[in-house]
Amino acid sequence: MKVLSRTLAVIAALMTASLAFPAHADEEVNVYSYRQPFLIKPMFEAFTRDTGIEVNVVYANKGLVERLHQEGANSPADLIFTVDIGRLTEAVDAGVTQPANSPALQANIPPQYQDPDHHWFGLTARARIIVASKDRVEPGEITTYEDLADPRWKGRICTRSGKHAYMVALTAGMIAHHGEAKAEEWLRGLKANLARKPQGNDRSQVKAIMEGVCDVAVINHYYMGKMMTNKDQAAWAASVNMVFPNQQSYGTHMNVSGMALTKSAPNRENALKLMVFLSDDLAQAMYAEQNFEYPIKQGVPWSGMLQSFGSYKADDLSLAKIAMQRKTASKMADKVGYDN
Amino acid sequence: MGLSASPSPDAFDFDTPSSRLRINPWTTATLLVALVVALPILVIPWLALFPTENIWPHLVSTVLPGYVLTTLGLMLGVTFGVLTMGVTSAWLVTMCRFPGRRFFEWAMLLPLAVPAYVVAYVYTDLLEYAGPVQIGLRHLFGWQSAADYWFPEIRSLGGAIAMMSMVLYPYVYLLSRAAFLEQSVGLLDASRTLGCGPWATFFRVSLPMARPSIATGTALALMETLNDVGTVDFFAVHTLTLGIYDVWLNMGNIGGAAQIAMVMLVFVMILLTIERQSRRRHKHYQISGRLKELPAHRLVGARGGLAFVACLLPVAAGFIIPASMLLTNSFRYFDESWTPELLQYALNSLSLSLGAAMVAVCIALLLAYGRRLVGGKVVGGAVSFASFGYAVPGAVLAIGVIIPLAGFDNALDAFMGEHFGISTGLLFSGTVFAILFAYVVRFLAIALGSVDSSLAKVTPAMDMAARTLGHGPMATFFKVHLPLIRGGVLIAVLVVFVDCMKELPATLILRPFNFDTLATYVYQFASDELIEQASLGALGIVVAGLIPVVVLSRVIAATRQTQTV
Numbered sequence: 001m002k003v004l005s006r007t008l009a010v011i012a013a014l015m016t017a018s019l020a021f022p023a024h025a026d027e028e029v030n031v032y033s034y035r036q037p038f039l040i041k042p043m044f045e046a047f048t049r050d051t052g053i054e055v056n057v058v059y060a061n062k063g064l065v066e067r068l069h070q071e072g073a074n075s076p077a078d079l080i081f082t083v084d085i086g087r088l089t090e091a092v093d094a095g096v097t098q099p100a101n102s103p104a105l106q107a108n109i110p111p112q113y114q115d116p117d118h119h120w121f122g123l124t125a126r127a128r129i130i131v132a133s134k135d136r137v138e139p140g141e142i143t144t145y146e147d148l149a150d151p152r153w154k155g156r157i158c159t160r161s162g163k164h165a166y167m168v169a170l171t172a173g174m175i176a177h178h179g180e181a182k183a184e185e186w187l188r189g190l191k192a193n194l195a196r197k198p199q200g201n202d203r204s205q206v207k208a209i210m211e212g213v214c215d216v217a218v219i220n221h222y223y224m225g226k227m228m229t230n231k232d233q234a235a236w237a238a239s240v241n242m243v244f245p246n247q248q249s250y251g252t253h254m255n256v257s258g259m260a261l262t263k264s265a266p267n268r269e270n271a272l273k274l275m276v277f278l279s280d281d282l283a284q285a286m287y288a289e290q291n292f293e294y295p296i297k298q299g300v301p302w303s304g305m306l307q308s309f310g311s312y313k314a315d316d317l318s319l320a321k322i323a324m325q326r327k328t329a330s331k332m333a334d335k336v337g338y339d340n
Numbered sequence: 341m342g343l344s345a346s347p348s349p350d351a352f353d354f355d356t357p358s359s360r361l362r363i364n365p366w367t368t369a370t371l372l373v374a375l376v377v378a379l380p381i382l383v384i385p386w387l388a389l390f391p392t393e394n395i396w397p398h399l400v401s402t403v404l405p406g407y408v409l410t411t412l413g414l415m416l417g418v419t420f421g422v423l424t425m426g427v428t429s430a431w432l433v434t435m436c437r438f439p440g441r442r443f444f445e446w447a448m449l450l451p452l453a454v455p456a457y458v459v460a461y462v463y464t465d466l467l468e469y470a471g472p473v474q475i476g477l478r479h480l481f482g483w484q485s486a487a488d489y490w491f492p493e494i495r496s497l498g499g500a501i502a503m504m505s506m507v508l509y510p511y512v513y514l515l516s517r518a519a520f521l522e523q524s525v526g527l528l529d530a531s532r533t534l535g536c537g538p539w540a541t542f543f544r545v546s547l548p549m550a551r552p553s554i555a556t557g558t559a560l561a562l563m564e565t566l567n568d569v570g571t572v573d574f575f576a577v578h579t580l581t582l583g584i585y586d587v588w589l590n591m592g593n594i595g596g597a598a599q600i601a602m603v604m605l606v607f608v609m610i611l612l613t614i615e616r617q618s619r620r621r622h623k624h625y626q627i628s629g630r631l632k633e634l635p636a637h638r639l640v641g642a643r644g645g646l647a648f649v650a651c652l653l654p655v656a657a658g659f660i661i662p663a664s665m666l667l668t669n670s671f672r673y674f675d676e677s678w679t680p681e682l683l684q685y686a687l688n689s690l691s692l693s694l695g696a697a698m699v700a701v702c703i704a705l706l707l708a709y710g711r712r713l714v715g716g717k718v719v720g721g722a723v724s725f726a727s728f729g730y731a732v733p734g735a736v737l738a739i740g741v742i743i744p745l746a747g748f749d750n751a752l753d754a755f756m757g758e759h760f761g762i763s764t765g766l767l768f769s770g771t772v773f774a775i776l777f778a779y780v781v782r783f784l785a786i787a788l789g790s791v792d793s794s795l796a797k798v799t800p801a802m803d804m805a806a807r808t809l810g811h812g813p814m815a816t817f818f819k820v821h822l823p824l825i826r827g828g829v830l831i832a833v834l835v836v837f838v839d840c841m842k843e844l845p846a847t848l849i850l851r852p853f854n855f856d857t858l859a860t861y862v863y864q865f866a867s868d869e870l871i872e873q874a875s876l877g878a879l880g881i882v883v884a885g886l887i888p889v890v891v892l893s894r895v896i897a898a899t900r901q902t903q904t905v
Binding site: 030036037038056057058059060061062063064066067070071073074075076086090093161163165168197198199200207208211212213232326327330331334335337339340 | 398399402403406468469470485486495574575576578585586588589590591592594735738739742743746747749750753763765766769770845848849850851852853854855860863864865867872
């Protein structure tokens with residue numbers, strides 16, 4: 001029993017040491033985030049320096065919308081952050097958001113990157129690009145998403161799982177542009193061209209090109225910047241050319257990381273301040289720099305890395321329209337057996 | 341004792357399980373605790389009632405057959421893997437003497453400290469085309485490209501089976517070693533007298549006697565396999581668990597996801613029934629079993645070397661290789677990874693895990709002893725059901741925890757607001773309590789398994805003797821049972837502790853603001869494809885897991901020694 005009581009004493013001590021929370025600041029704003037904290041922390045710190053308002057964060061990769069939903073009117077959360085349009089609309093559909101009626105915010109963000117009803121707002125933009133082997137693919141040989149389904153690429157393409165949010169959004173974009181039947185034909189064509197069963201993340205597709213497993217891959221553009229600045233991965237990035245697809249037609253498929261004001265929002269005023277701050281010049285430049293994403297506000301200067309990628313035509317189809325096709329796109333991946 | 345319906349603390353019933361439910365304080369306490377623990381699991385069938393659409397026609401005509409086959413294949417493969425590695429090493433270490441045996445006694449447990457998804461990352465780096473192994477082979481044989489040779493694809497069903505087997509076999513090792521240690525020398529001697537050699541004794545006496553323990557260990561490993569998301573997602577192995585997440589997150593249909601989870605629970609129920617049946621048919625109690633030193637087969641020369649290799653391989657694969665990779669990365673990326681906050685995260689992990697382990701084991705003791713005292717199908721069923729949490733995918737379980745907690749908080753808030761004009765807000769949801777609750781629900785099966793199997797070995801004669809001498813059930817428990825099963829109790833505490841240290845999905849969803857554990861800290865980097873920067877934190881999890889592993893092995897060894905007079 002002595003051992004037991006001693007153990008209990010130790011636990012009690014540990015618990016008090018670790019769980020006694022620092023007293024909350026008077027002014028605060030609470031964030032549920034699907035985005036990794038180390039990527040947004042610098043902007044939050046800048047906000048706190050500016051305004052004295054503390055930003056508290058819970059990060060998780062899933063389940064936060066459900067948590068918000070269950071916590072209901074008592075939820076401490078003011079804002080929800082996501083890394084793609086799907087999660088944003090999911091939160092809106094679950095009824096856990098409210099419109100953010102801030103003229104400054106609505107003016108900072110271009111119309112195609114915000115909800116017509118002001119429930120969600122994009123923060124940074126990412127382009128879904130094609131990368132092609134420098135050794136085995138001539139520049140100009142592949143220029144559109146539609147090319148990916150051309151039989152001449154049989155056995156030469158790599159992508160991640162067709163059920164991943166980024167691929168689902170791309171497929172949803174194809175549905176929005178071409179209709180369901182054409183999009184399915186496209187997805188089947190792409191599937192038939194795959195060099196291997198879809199696996200790994202975006203970076204590992206580039207690695208596979210370097211290894212010679214495939215010649216062409218589809219990735220989010222900022223991974224190129226991340227690989228170029230990583231000592232182990234720079235060689236992977238150096239083995240491919242970047243292609244911004246569909247420059248002669250509707251432009252490159254875009255997605256956003258974004259935010260929404262929660263329905264409960266106990267610190268609504270502070271939350272609105274943070275939203276405006278993040279959509280404005282300083283944070284936009286920092287945010288884009290940090291993760292090599294594109295600032296969403298017009299006129300914010302691009303970092304050196306982004307400039308080196310060159311300018312391009314982005315698809316200006318409203319993300320709200322793309323988001324509506326998400327479920328169909330996800331099922332389409334099952335239907336064509338994309339991941340088999 | 342049949343008809344008495346009055347509350348009777350003296351209810352005592354072992355081998356005549358009755359289907360009648362007798363109400364007494366023990367029954368009430370056991371049922372109540374089992375119900376609370378079962379709440380998050382009960383949420384699943386409730387959610388399953390409200391799908392946003394009927395998902396089955398789509399699933400059945402597309403991916404479901406694949407999910408089911410893959411899941412079965414994975415479970416079969418892992419069963420084979422953990423049995424081969426776990427039972428062989430346990431037998432060698434317990435019954436034989438060979439070079440390095442004393443080291444392997446505890447080292448066999450080391451892989452327990454390594455999260456499966458970390459092992460998966462490490463081996464992918466090592467074994468893929470651009471990894472050092474294949475580069476070395478290409479240099480050695482002058483191969484130019486992937487077309488020149490065959491190399492097993494690590495990201496495959498086989499790869500997933502290998503990864504999970506090498507970190508999960510310690511469950512089987514742990515339990516089968518304990519069972520071998522407890523075996524009566526008299527029985528083994530008898531078998532030898534009757535002309536059985538060491539092999540025949542193993543297959544005809546030791547193995548059948550240890551079967552219930554081995555089955556329990558395997559069931560734990562399989563439930564953990566069903567629970568895994570990190571590894572199968574990374575390897576693109578499409579199991580039912582991945583299907584649950586797909587329906588929930590991509591199709592926005594948590595009700596449909598819950599329906600798949602129900603199907604999975606049926607899998608588990610079948611598993612557990614088989615396990616319990618096998619235990620029931622092998623009921624025997626230790627009476628004078630451990631009075632003598634176990635026989636030791638001396639293995640020298642080539643046989644000793646073979647035994648050494650058989651034990652070294654699992655340890656090397658499941659611990660030495662991944663841990664040294666983590667160590668190397670930690671040094672290389674130390675500047676990017678080190679932050680003083682890591683210490684705070686480590687402290688959070690340690691205190692939460694230790695707290696959860698203690699609570700889980702106390703609850704397991706209550707449930708196991710309650711079941712022993714009152715017996716009966718209702719109590720037995722409730723206790724079994726309470727341990728299903730182990731097979732529910734962590735993120736789904738987290739939702740199962742939020743719903744009752746937030747529901748309670750909001751109901752209380754509304755009540756207090758209406759009657760006293762004060763708002764109590766969220767008392768439990770979004771606090772450390774929620775995480776603690778989730779850990780207990782999730783890992784109760786482990787604690788219960790260990791406590792239960794220890795308790796089962798205490799002969800009812802002991803209870804009866806104590807009761808005859810005038811002790812109540814409570815005093816009997818503290819004076820007789822607890823001292824007798826303390827080995828099993830400590831094992832339960834330590835294994836639950838290690839598992840809590842590794843727990844990720846529920847912690848992520850349930851935690852308070854600005855609260856990190858080592859596992860969540862590691863994950864934010866791993867999820868951004870920065871495994872190198874995650875290495876230091878992952879190493880922290882492994883190191884913290886080592887402490888209980890070392891203690892564990894001493895406890896097990898001591899169970900034999902203390903009783904060898």
